[in-house]
Amino acid sequence: AQRVTQPEKLLSVFKGAPVELKCNYSYSGSPELFWYVQYSRQRLQLLLRHISRESIKGFTADLNKGETSFHLKKPFAQEEDSAMYYCALRRQAGNTPLVFGKGTRLSVIA
Amino acid sequence: KAGVTQTPRYLIKTRGQQVTLSCSPISGHRSVSWYQQTPGQGLQFLFEYFSETQRNKGNFPGRFSGRQFSNSRSEMNVSTLELGDSALYLCASSLGGLVEHTQYFGPGTRLTVL
Numbered sequence: 001a002q003r004v005t006q007p008e009k010l011l012s013v014f015k016g017a018p019v020e021l022k023c024n025y026s027y028s029g030s031p032e033l034f035w036y037v038q039y040s041r042q043r044l045q046l047l048l049r050h051i052s053r054e055s056i057k058g059f060t061a062d063l064n065k066g067e068t069s070f071h072l073k074k075p076f077a078q079e080e081d082s083a084m085y086y087c088a089l090r091r092q093a094g095n096t097p098l099v100f101g102k103g104t105r106l107s108v109i110a
Numbered sequence: 111k112a113g114v115t116q117t118p119r120y121l122i123k124t125r126g127q128q129v130t131l132s133c134s135p136i137s138g139h140r141s142v143s144w145y146q147q148t149p150g151q152g153l154q155f156l157f158e159y160f161s162e163t164q165r166n167k168g169n170f171p172g173r174f175s176g177r178q179f180s181n182s183r184s185e186m187n188v189s190t191l192e193l194g195d196s197a198l199y200l201c202a203s204s205l206g207g208l209v210e211h212t213q214y215f216g217p218g219t220r221l222t223v224l
Contacts, residue, residue: 043113044200044215086153097143097166098213102152 002027004089006101013077014109021072021104023061023087033063033070034088034098044086047072057081077108112136114203114216122222128189131219135182135203141165142184143213144176147198156199159184160206188221196223 003026013019025031033050048056050063050070061072070087087101115134123129135142143166144156155168159178176186182203188195198220202213 043217044202046212046214049212097155097158097168098153099155100145100153 002089002099004087004099004101006087006104008104010105012107012109015079016076019074019077019106021085021106023070023101025068025070025089027089029091032090035061035072036086036088038084079108079110082106082108114201114214116201116216116219118219119217120220122224123191124224125191125193127191128187129191129221130185130187131199133184133201133216136214139203139205140182141204141206142178142182143202144186145200147200156186191223193223195221197221
């Protein structure tokens with residue numbers, strides 16, 4: 001079975017400080033990893049996916065298969081980054097369900 | 111394109127009743143997935159429909175069921191409601207193809223069971 005663990009429920013950082021949201025997963029095969037974000041009073045939306053290897057809103061995430069991690073990073077946090085962040089996994093085999101972590105609330109303090 | 115819409119946005123029911131929630135996907139999307147979100151368990155997958163067929167199913171009791179219509183709209187039904195069914199129910203739509211299947215989420219239906 002697949003499992004996604006986000007060890008921090010809440011992460012508070014000062015504006016301009018680096019951010020790292022941790023995500024660890026357990027899955028024996030090749031997973032597809034995602035980060036979803038939910039801003040206040042908005043719907044859940046995709047932030048980035050590992051296969052795209054892109055930077056969105058300054059955020060990046062690298063899949064580390066050795067450590068089974070997919071941490072989300074941003075060098076300089078902005079107040080507008082305050083939101084709930086969910087890491088999610090899907091088996092890399094077509095249309096399979098997303099398995100979500102329980103989320104980390106990021107609070108950026110001015 | 112209009113986003114995923116869910117109706118109603120809020121529902122209050124009592125134990126033992128049943129409820130039906132509706133989800134309209136983005137135009138052209140053929141896959142609809144349903145999730146239950148609670149503070150304790152987070153987001154949990156209920157089921158997914160593609161072209162009117164249930165393609166994937168999560169670990170929920172048979173009281174939770176769904177269906178999809180020919181226009182890709184989907185409904186989920188919960189019978190014999192229990193207090194623990196109080197949650198935010200999210201649906202997500204995607205193209206459903208083998209390559210591109212990014213899921214787009216609706217705003218959710220907040221169900222409260224008294």
